[in-house]
Amino acid sequence: MARPKIALIGAGQIGGTLAHLAAIKELGDVVLFDIAEGTPQGKALDIAQSGPSEGFDAVMKGANSYEDIAGADVCIVTAGVPRKPGMSRDDLLGINLKVMKSVGEGIKQHAPNAFVICITNPLDAMVWALREFSGLPHNKVVGMAGVLDSARFRHFLSVEFNVSMRDVTAFVLGGHGDTMVPLARYSTVAGIPLPDLVAMGWTTQERMDGIIQRTRDGGAEIVGLLKTGSAFYAPATSAIEMAEAYLKDQKRLLPCAAYVDGAFGLNGMYVGVPTIIGKDGIERIVDIKLNPDEQAMFDKSVDAVKGLVAACKGIDPSLA
Numbered sequence: 001m002a003r004p005k006i007a008l009i010g011a012g013q014i015g016g017t018l019a020h021l022a023a024i025k026e027l028g029d030v031v032l033f034d035i036a037e038g039t040p041q042g043k044a045l046d047i048a049q050s051g052p053s054e055g056f057d058a059v060m061k062g063a064n065s066y067e068d069i070a071g072a073d074v075c076i077v078t079a080g081v082p083r084k085p086g087m088s089r090d091d092l093l094g095i096n097l098k099v100m101k102s103v104g105e106g107i108k109q110h111a112p113n114a115f116v117i118c119i120t121n122p123l124d125a126m127v128w129a130l131r132e133f134s135g136l137p138h139n140k141v142v143g144m145a146g147v148l149d150s151a152r153f154r155h156f157l158s159v160e161f162n163v164s165m166r167d168v169t170a171f172v173l174g175g176h177g178d179t180m181v182p183l184a185r186y187s188t189v190a191g192i193p194l195p196d197l198v199a200m201g202w203t204t205q206e207r208m209d210g211i212i213q214r215t216r217d218g219g220a221e222i223v224g225l226l227k228t229g230s231a232f233y234a235p236a237t238s239a240i241e242m243a244e245a246y247l248k249d250q251k252r253l254l255p256c257a258a259y260v261d262g263a264f265g266l267n268g269m270y271v272g273v274p275t276i277i278g279k280d281g282i283e284r285i286v287d288i289k290l291n292p293d294e295q296a297m298f299d300k301s302v303d304a305v306k307g308l309v310a311a312c313k314g315i316d317p318s319l320a
């Protein structure tokens with residue numbers, strides 16, 4: 001049976017890391033697409049040459065034409081401009097909206113059956129626009145944010161408690177921005193919820209609040225340190241986890257920016273919620289109960305996403 005085909009739209013920092021991970025994990029053959037000539041070809045060749053040592057057979061190809069993504073099973077979109085220091089995700093809106101238009105049209109024409117994972121920021125608005133421009137079914141277009149935000153939260157918690165990251169689960173919902181909602185009550189060390197760990201004296205509420213804020217600022221902290229770009233290792237790993245869930249029909253429960261119509265009291269918008277990912281893409285939205293405080297934070301985040309979508313409609317009237 002032929003290997004699955006994975007198209008990476010954008011061959012920058014995240015795109016290159018995605019290609020390397022997809023190859024090492026043998027998820028399928030990879031096409032790296034970019035408007036920059038030479039970049040996708042150079043990265044594809046470089047990664048292919050790691051094959052003998054890594055022991056993978058996946059084919060790596062670089063491309064500047066959308067025809068090369070034809071028939072892709074998965075498309076992961078990082079095309080666009082990343083945040084620079086001092087620039088908010090929202091500043092990126094105008095530039096990256098135009099990029100989503102060309103990418104959406106390319107996918108519509110050449111890979112209409114793909115599972116599409118958007119990473120480009122500002123995430124919740126870009127995944128919505130990409131869905132609109134591509135016309136693909138809502139369950140096949142999803143944004144990567146919650147897996148990354150939760151991974152950041154899990155990392156900080158594992159350091160705080162001095163326990164393995166494998167035993168820390170965490171949930172971050174809402175939009176991928178300053179208003180994201182890390183849910184302490186649904187985050188655990190091997191099933192023990194964070195509020196219980198505070199009560200057990202493993203940490204203080206003050207330190208928990210600090211970790212929650214650091215999670216919210218997780219992307220900005222790395223932008224501030226790198227100075228010339230934004231995070232790429234963990235974002236790539238997070239998207240590969242989602243692609244693998246789809247390709248292997250794993251039915252993983254992962255927080256993603258998914259189209260929510262009915263659940264959480266929302267009618268038809270993209271925002272970070274718990275989902276099940278399997279062979280049909282987003283197979284289910286997991287409509288967990290929020291307490292009044294959590295609901296208030298979630299509502300605020302939903303409003304922030306709605307504001308971004310309204311701004312997109314203002315910039316491109318074809319989206320209104």
Ligand code: APR
Nearest residue numbers: 010011012013014034035036078079080082083119120121
């Ligand atoms: N079509 C295809 N590729 C494009 C287009 C386009 N219209 N416009 C830009 N690109 C390419 C650039 O040439 C570049 O190679 O997108 C790539 C982006 O790569 P980087 O600048 O290295 O950005 P990266 O760190 O990979 O982040 C990509 O993900 O997390 C988000 O905020 C981040 O929006 C940014 C995206």
